[in-house]
Amino acid sequence: MPSRLSDAFRAHPDFTSLQELPDSYAWNQRDDFPCGDAFVTESESVSESVPIIDLNDPNALQGIGYACKTWGVFQVINHGVPTSLLDMVECTSRTLFSLPVQQKLKAARSPDGVSGYGFARISSFFSKLMWSEGFTIVGSPDEHFRQLWPQDYNNYCDVIKEYKEAMKKLAGRLMWLVLGSLGIIAKQDVKWAGPKGDFNEATAALQLNYYPACPDPDRAMGLAAHTDSTLLTILYQNNTSGLQVLKDGARWVTVPPVPGGLVVNVGDLMHILSNGSYQSVLHRAMVNRTRHRLSIAYLYGPPNSVKISPHPKLVGPTHPPLYRPVTWNEYLDTKAKHFNKALSSVRVCVPLNGLVDVNEHNNSVRVG
Numbered sequence: 282m283p284s285r286l287s288d289a290f291r292a293h294p295d296f297t298s299l300q301e302l303p304d305s306y307a308w309n310q311r312d313d314f315p316c317g318d319a320f321v322t323e324s325e326s327v328s329e330s331v332p333i334i335d336l337n338d339p340n341a342l343q344g345i346g347y348a349c350k351t352w353g354v355f356q357v358i359n360h361g362v363p364t365s366l367l368d369m370v371e372c373t374s375r376t377l378f379s380l381p382v383q384q385k386l387k388a389a390r391s392p393d394g395v396s397g398y399g400f401a402r403i404s405s406f407f408s409k410l411m412w413s414e415g416f417t418i419v420g421s422p423d424e425h426f427r428q429l430w431p432q433d434y435n436n437y438c439d440v441i442k443e444y445k446e447a448m449k450k451l452a453g454r455l456m457w458l459v460l461g462s463l464g465i466i467a468k469q470d471v472k473w474a475g476p477k478g479d480f481n482e483a484t485a486a487l488q489l490n491y492y493p494a495c496p497d498p499d500r501a502m503g504l505a506a507h508t509d510s511t512l513l514t515i516l517y518q519n520n521t522s523g524l525q526v527l528k529d530g531a532r533w534v535t536v537p538p539v540p541g542g543l544v545v546n547v548g549d550l551m552h553i554l555s556n557g558s559y560q561s562v563l564h565r566a567m568v569n570r571t572r573h574r575l576s577i578a579y580l581y582g583p584p585n586s587v588k589i590s591p592h593p594k595l596v597g598p599t600h601p602p603l604y605r606p607v608t609w610n611e612y613l614d615t616k617a618k619h620f621n622k623a624l625s626s627v628r629v630c631v632p633l634n635g636l637v638d639v640n641e642h643n644n645s646v647r648v649g
């Protein structure tokens with residue numbers, strides 16, 4: 282596989298206009314799923330769908346608890362983020378990916394950097410290329426947007442900033458709902474939520490994804506199966522489906538776009554914080570023969586100084602902590618090195634001292 286972004290683009294300067302799928306983009310099923318020999322089929326059952334939670338519903342908390350426990354993902358409606366803002370960020374993203382390749386490469390992510398234009402970070406773990414382009418924004422978009430649009434980057438930056446603000450507010454709300462569903466309700470139980478309990482110091486990245494229409498979608502992969510290294514991820518997808526989640530370690534279930542809805546998924550840090558009660562969900566993005574697809578992921582995590590560990594309220598003599606404390610940065614480094622083994626690499630060995638029912642937690646080991 283070409284080791285650098287520019288090498289890949291040199292081989293296929295604009296893969297979006299190819300009429301045939303080059304071998305470097307043709308995936309075998311085995312290339313995808315990290316646990317290669319698992320029997321994974323596409324779900325045929327229509328009755329099985331990712332829960333939709335109305336945030337105005339007084340029972341939202343229970344619904345979220347159920348969704349986190351059984352799916353690791355749910356969609357939210359009536360979330361308070363205006364449709365006009367979703368439209369604007371989609372439009373900004375579309376404009377960005379429509380730029381000529383050479384222009385986009387001016388904002389290419391540096392080999393050891395995080396922000397900028399390029400393949401998904403996980404690309405290096407796979408022998409095949411993914412049928413997508415990405416743009417990662419950490420902190421302010423100013424610098425990279427100035428490289429893309431030297432004249433008029435300001436308006437685009439404003440849209441991104443407004444979107445990040447709206448997402449931050451929603452993520453704080455969702456955090457209390459998810460924590461509440463675990464029985465963590467008091468502000469003082471999560472010190473880093475800050476004096477107002479609004480998670481003001483939380484950090485986040487924005488990942489814009491673009492999946493061009495593809496001549497051979499059945500053999501291509503938009504974004505390979507992964508879990509996010511986040512507490513929560515809030516994903517906006519345009520009106521073309523492609524996102525799939527793995528249910529019960531056995532079936533891929535499509536998460537259809539719901540007008541005005543947002544997908545929320547449990548990330549690895551929430552998996553750790555909940556001591557394995559809420560498992561991070563394995564997901565991937567498929568591509569389409571005639572339609573391109575856009576998605577925008579808000580990757581939400583704790584402040585950099587905070588170590589995330591299983592919450593004391595969820596730990597006790599019969600429930601030992603299953604993970605060691607980690608900061609988000611440490612975890613991202615681990616993920617960059619070990620990918621789908623990252624979570625198990627921060628798992629602590631549970632002593633077999635009779636206090637623990639070893640079977641109790643067996644089902645919490647899935648990824649890695």
Ligand SMILES: C=C1C[C@]23C[C@H]1CC[C@H]2[C@@]12CCC[C@@](C)(C(=O)O1)[C@H]2[C@@H]3C(=O)O
Binds near residue numbers: 616
């Ligand atoms: C804050 C984050 C979270 C990152 C790394 C860094 C910036 C980009 C994020 C993603 C976005 C695409 C999937 C993923 C798996 C990837 O390759 O890059 C994510 C990764 C993670 O969740 O680990």
Ligand SMILES: O=C(O)CCC(=O)C(=O)O
Binds near residue numbers: 490504518523565
């Ligand atoms: O495009 C999608 O639906 C998934 C994107 C995703 O998983 C990510 O950006 O982490």
Ligand SMILES: [Fe+2]
Binds near residue numbers: 507508509564
């Ligand atoms: Fe993801």
